[in-house]
Amino acid sequence: MSDRKTERDDEKLGLSRRGFLGATAATGLTALAGATALGGAVMSRESWAAAVKDAQQKIHIEPGELDEYYGFWSGGHSGEVRVLGVPSMRELMRIPVFNVDSATGWGLTDESRRVLGDSARFLNGDSHHPHISMTDGRYDGKYLFINDKANSRVARIRLDIMKCDKMVTVPNVQAIHGLRLQKVPRTQYVFCNGEFVIPHPNDGSNLKNLDAAERYTMFNAVNADTMEVAFQVIVDGNLDNTDADYSGKYAAATCYNSEKANDLAGMMRNERDWVVVFNIPRIEAAIKAGHFKTLGDSKVPVVDGRAGSELTRYIPVPKNPHGLNTSPDGRFFIANGKLSPTVSMIEIARLDDLFDNKLKDPREVVIAEPELGLGPLHTTFDNRGNAYTTLFIDSQVVKWNLDDAIRAYKGEKVAYIRQKLDVQYQPGHNHASLTESRDADGKWLVVLCKFSKDRFLPVGPLHAENDQLIDISGEEMRLVHDGPTFAEPHDCILAHRDQIRTKKIWSRDDPFFADTVAMAAKDGVKLETDNKVIRDGNKVRVYMTSTAPTYGITEFNVKQGDQVTVVITNMDMIEDVTHGFCMVNHGVSMEISPQQTSSITFTADKPGVHWYYCNWFCHALHMEMVGRMIVEPA
Secondary structure (H helix, E strand, C coil): CCHHHHHHHHHHCCCCHHHHHHCCHHHCCHHHHCCCCCCCCCCCHHHHHHHHHHHHHCCCCCCCCCCCEEEEEECECCCEEEEEEECCCEEEEEEECCCCECCCCECCEHHHHHHHHHHHHCCCCCECCCEEEEECCEEEEEEEEEEECCCCEEEEEECCCCEEEEEEECCCCEEEEEEEECCCCECCEEEEEEEECEECCCCCCCCCCCCCCCEEEEEEEEECCCCCEEEEEEECCCCCCEEECCCCCEEEEEECCCCCCCCHHHHCCCCEEEEEEEEHHHHHHHHHCCCCECCCCCCCCEEECCCCCCCEEEEEEECCCCCEEECCCCCEEEEECCCCCEEEEEEHHHHHHHHCCCCCCHHHHEEECCECCCCEEEEEECCCCEEEEEECCCCEEEEEEHHHHHHHHCCCCCCCEEEEEECCCCEEEEEECCCCCCCCCCCEEEEEECCCHHHCCCCCCCCCEEEEEEECCCCCCEEEEEEEECCCCCCEEEEEHHHCCCCCCCCCCCHHHHHHHHHHHHCCCCCCCCCEEEEECCEEEEEEEEECCEECCCEEEEECCCEEEEEEEECCCCCCCCEEEEECCCCEEEEECCCCEEEEEEECCCCEEEEEECCCCCCCCHHHCEEEEEEECC
16 A cells, blocks of 8 residues: 555545644644643544544435535635535535626626626626625624625625625725625624725826825725715725624724735835724714715715724734634634734724723733644634634644633643644635624534645646535534635635525516616516517617516517617516526527516627527426527618
8 A cells, every 4th residue: 555545544534644743633742732622542543533424424415405504605716606505515506796607697687787887897706705794793694795806896695586786896995805794783884905005096197106195095884785885994004804893883904014015025024014993983973074085086985094093093913914803702803813823812892992092002902812823814713712713834724712822821821722633725714604693603614725736636737626614513623525616715604594585486576677677667568468579769679578488579570780688577486497598699698587587688780590599497398498589681
């Protein structure tokens, strides 16, 4: 047996060379793992295998059974959101957001292009941080919000229909990265960071003076109800990740470029960077009092939160921090060190004193900086006082106890690390079930690894990445599932299935297609019954119903160069009987689910006969569900 095969077999048991020193170090190497999770006795290979097998059985979902959790994954460079069942890790659906999707017609249909607005011209997206709306610190299942770093956008997805219904491009900043939600009393604001420092105005006139005071980025708050930008806060340095507290008063963000440098060497110059804390009530009061300005063509209120402002406080932390995470008990902001082996625990209860100038040093709010390992990036939590931090360079997840870390920081001889577990490889975000809410339940942990290397069948130079599912319900973490994934899904969030309430068929009065309904009303068309062609100069609107397996209109005539809008209302009442409309050789396709109205506009630029067909299987006579557009020569 080769050494390589032996190592791979050991890895399956959690006993890789480093795994033995990391994942099972809790049994004896307390200096490394800092815990006695197994009571000091080394677990045998057979016992470990049995424990892993028991954990793996928990992820098996029998045919016909449902997963306990919905998982919402950012689609990364695809610009979409992926919906998974957890713990099975089965992909259930893809929700197009910042991308064009030919299956649903997202980015092609009139309804989706109205949502995309001016940004419909962008064909790419980089979706990063999905987060679910909250009421009183608990997921309410109404919306999911996600950012597009590539084009500085924030989108809202209605979870009852799993469709994006609103989107905003954030002005005055570039690259919306960190995004989190106000938790209490409800999600009124979506907090999001502009990552890169840019000149203001950014019109090319002041590029020679890159160190000018008018060169900065901003913290942004989007109104979750209207999806309009509510306010922006100018900050020193740049901004990375963010989170909010459980009082509705504070939000915080990490900064890795306090120097506002343009190159790597410059970004490493300062000894420390910081966490900037935002006092939301003070910001709101300043705006109400008129103490703001606007920039360029934007009417968004902009306040100054740079050093010396009463709206913000800057807390020095080790260099180049990355993730910023709030513990579900509301006690701490955790700033993850990245270039430091530590994380900084900021006690939220002390922030009032910091803002009231009762503390001499802002570092007094840091109550612990436990040393965890190399490259801490993100921290998540269970419901038993433990935190789980990804170590990018060590390729590990470390489980540690919050209160023990504080005791050790005060000088007590206490081991705060409970366990280290190898993951494959270089983990970024991690997320435990319900962990961003008060209801964190400590059952499952998802680790999103940037590299998979030899974990899966080779697929060429572009490798899959690896999402790993870990059972954290017991004293020890146990890896139970590897899942290949494409194009860097950056982050995910898990909600219990009872918290998500979806529709099975559309409501006819749904606001998603209200504009199309209004257009039909102006044309004197009743969408549920009428099959008509309306001619308005060189604009032609074709209204038809669909009922499996026929369209209400199977042939219509237009002239070459006409702008054609096809409006289809699916009159079927049975869930799953989705129809499609695909016009051959025109780049036109869309989905029309039961009781939905969808429309799509295109130019009939080529004379002749052009067939259209239903591209979603709907009936035994699905292949016969067709029609023709006759285009007369100009």
